[in-house]
Amino acid sequence: MELTLGFSPCPNDTFIFDALIHGKIDTEGLSFNVFFDDVETLNNKALKGELDITKLSFHALAYVAEQYALLDAGSALGFGVGPLLICTKENAEQINQILRLKSEASNLKVGIPGKYTTANFLLGVAYPQLTNKEELIFSEIEDALLNGEIDLGLIIHENRFTYEDKGLQKVIDLGSYWEEFSGCAIPLGGIVVNRKLPLEVQKKINRLVKKSVEYAFAHPKSGIDFIREHAQAMDEAVMYKHIALYVNQYSIDLGIDGRKAIDTLFNIATKNKVIPPIGKSLYVNS
Template sequence: MKIAFSPCPNDTFVFHAWVHGLIAGAPELDVQYADIDITNRLAASGQGPEVLKISYAALPWVLSDYALLPCGGALGRGCGPLVLTRSSITDTRDPSVLAGRRIAVPSDRSTAYMLFRLWAAQNVPGGVGEIVVMPFHEIMPAVRDGLIDAGLVIHEARFTYPAYGLTLLADMGNWWEADTGLPIPLGAIIAHRSMDLDALTKWTRASVDYAWAHPEASQHYILQHAQEMDADVAKQHIQLYVNHFTANLGEEGYDAITSLLGRAANEGLVPAFDFAKLRA
């Protein structure tokens, strides 16, 4: 069975057991490791693999073909995307400095981008300037080198950005949580509606459970695929993004997803879709 997910530690931690044939009855996986922007577009193309990890923000484009699995993904608190600048632009946290600026983002269909657009609508008078999509691991060097005025970063960048001499302008997670009281829906596991969704949910949850029961087993696999990351940062990454929502979205998880996509729909950031399909 074909599957696509990122090489980031939370995904390799979650799927290690299944990828290595440790889940009884689960089919062998043919894995494509890909950045979130690639998996978002694979799903939207209609030519993607049977199972993918995509951004929750991309769900409205794919729910006719793919179903959301209630496990395996990433929601959480204190793990939001960050807006970073060079200190030469600002040594304060005044969002108005972004007016008319070139901003790099990891995807224009990511939760990070959706949160940024919702935040900027409230906080950047006149709006930002050009949006440039680039792989997330290229964003901080581009900001550091002055190729981009500011960057919206995800994943382990929240731990490593000081090494690039960058300044934190705003934390999208802090803003979202203060505004809604809900966790941030980041990455979703989806499966083609032609598949046995109950079985896929069972195997995914079993892989999560194995990862928690045997955390040392996946370390080599995680570090093999991690980008510019040492073992301590990889561990922090997993602790931040793998939590009880990974095992089961629950009502709070579904509330967070509905709130985010509902606001985005009201702002015209996503196409209209049937919210009932989030659970079916």
């Protein structure tokens, strides 16, 4: 059986899926037609039900839970891994004052990496007054700030490691905000499977993704060429720093704590009417 599989070219995803798609583990009769896209593109593909298996933001999962179920393997959760809200150094004092006083905050233009990203959800929880948003490719946000096209930038992925080198300044770490607010790890992205597939196939996929992550941990240099190929000339040290931040024990299996973090996120989002109520269990193995 051939299945369509979508994930991002970021090092954490290529690290996770290398063994699965390159025959380094027994795929139990499954093969994969792979699509590489940024997460917001994958979010929108999920909204259209285009892929059998896909990476998506947990925020987006709220809108596709009727069609997709979450695997216990492959997710990105953790502490100290959240999105950052940044600005230019020359505007930092003024912007911080506006945010503290909540005055004229709606006039500030914020560059976000996508409407359905978990980063945008956390921004809405922390600063609901920031309503003037412009969707940008995540890698373009720093330059948009430097060029004066936006007042604030919401950054994710490897940009967490590069913004200071460009003379930009952190306003708030939304991951730390979430951790203090909820006491849970921050859920960023997960791997979902289309519910139209037979349950035994869904469970097989969950098992294979887990084996792929375990293989990657056991052989961390095995996929180096594949990871580097898609890492957009990222320095190798930064590449592995990126992997270490986003791939951990939750990527092998969510476990009780991982599910608690996700359930807390969805409960708060539903209570605050950020997302619609969800009628089905989120998980494959429920």
